[in-house]
Amino acid sequence: GIQVEQSPPDLILQEGANSTLRCNFSDSVNNLQWFHQNPWGQLINLFYIPSGTKQNGRLSATTVATERYSLLYISSSQTTDSGVYFCAVEEKLTFGTGTRLTIIP
Amino acid sequence: GAVVSQHPSRVICKSGTSVKIECRSLDFQATTMFWYRQFPKKSLMLMATSNEGSKATYEQGVEKDKFLINHASLTLSTLTVTSAHPEDSSFYICSAWSGSGNEQYFGPGTRLTVT
Numbered sequence: 001g002i003q004v005e006q007s008p009p010d011l012i013l014q015e016g017a018n019s020t021l022r023c024n025f026s027d028s029v030n031n032l033q034w035f036h037q038n039p040w041g042q043l044i045n046l047f048y049i050p051s052g053t054k055q056n057g058r059l060s061a062t063t064v065a066t067e068r069y070s071l072l073y074i075s076s077s078q079t080t081d082s083g084v085y086f087c088a089v090e091e092k093l094t095f096g097t098g099t100r101l102t103i104i105p
Numbered sequence: 106g107a108v109v110s111q112h113p114s115r116v117i118c119k120s121g122t123s124v125k126i127e128c129r130s131l132d133f134q135a136t137t138m139f140w141y142r143q144f145p146k147k148s149l150m151l152m153a154t155s156n157e158g159s160k161a162t163y164e165q166g167v168e169k170d171k172f173l174i175n176h177a178s179l180t181l182s183t184l185t186v187t188s189a190h191p192e193d194s195s196f197y198i199c200s201a202w203s204g205s206g207n208e209q210y211f212g213p214g215t216r217l218t219v220t
Contacts, residue, residue, distance in 0.1 A: 031207055041143075041196060043211035050207075086148065092139070093200075093209060095148045 002027045004089055004096035012102045013077055021072040021099045023087035031091055032063055034072050037084040037098075046072070046085075077103045108132050109201050111212035118189055118219055126184045126215045128199030134179035136204030140172075143196040143214075155182050189219040 003026040013019055025032075034046040047054050047061040049070065054061055058078075063070040070087055082103045087096045108131040118124050128138055137156050141149040153169075155161040155176035163169045171193075173185040182201075186193050196216050200209040 033208060035211075041198070041214040041216075043149075043198065043200075045208055045210065048208050088149075092151055092154060093149075094151070098148050100146075 002029070002089060002094050004087060004094055006085075006087060006096040006099050008099060009097065010100045010102075012104065015077060015079060015103055015105050017077050017103075018073070018075045019077060019101065021074070021085050021101075023070040023072070023096050025068050025070075025087075025089050025096075028065065028068070029089040031093075032070055032087060032089050033093070034061055034070070035086045035088065036081075037086060039083055043086075074101075077101075079103045079105055107203075107208075107210040109135075109199065109210050109212040111199055111215050113215060114213060115216045116218070118217070120190055120219055121188055123185055123187045124189055124217060126186075126197055126199075126217075128182045128184070128201070128212050130180045130201040130203075130210075133201075133203045135182070135201035136179070137202045138176055138182040139200045139202070139209060140174060140182075140184050141198045141200070143198060145196075149198060152184075186217065189217070191219045193217065194219045 005024045032050045036044045049061045049063045051065045058075045060073045084098045110129045112127045140152045143149045152167045153161045153163045161174035176182040198214040200211045
């Protein structure tokens with residue numbers, strides 16, 4: 001099956017910093033989503049982005065489908081951004097390995 | 106919109122007993138619901154896919170007789186962990202898809218501890 005790797009696995013940043021999270025996938029996909037799992041376990045939909053670029057406030061995402069990767073950008077980080085970020089691909093979502101983001105006040 | 110609830114949020118049970126977890130789509134009808142399992146500090150793994158009114162499709166390695174899934178209506182799916190053992194302790198998360206659009210929406214999860 002398709003493999004989905006995310007990097008970095010862990011990221012610790014000061015409040016106000018910017019960050020880039022990467023998602024690599026091993027085969028072409030028709031569906032790619034980014035999620036934020038908060039410290040209580042709830043998964044929050046961030047973007048549906050099989051290709052192209054989208055922005056929502058301080059967050060934006062870009063997927064280059066031909067090169068099999070997607071990037072999630074977080075600008076001006078806040079402590080509430082802490083948690084684990086997952087990308088997931090295909091209709092039966094295959095989740096990536098996740099990036100654990102910790103924002104320090 | 107697109108709210109999915111799970112009940113209970115947390116359950117502790119004794120080894121050998123069965124536990125039922127409910128997943129409800131509150132403001133939309135879910136053609137398809139999915140059940141995932143997540144171990145501590147790990148990613149989510151799909152266990153099974155259920156369509157309303159039909160039998161669930163289980164992923165490879167998931168015991169269908171141990172994890173019983175019922176999707177009796179367009180707003181409710183249940184996962185029953187039968188004869189639970191400590192190794193079944195995990196975080197179980199459901200998601201729902203309306204049949205239109207591309208996104209699944211996730212419930213808040215159920216933390217199961219088997220003693």
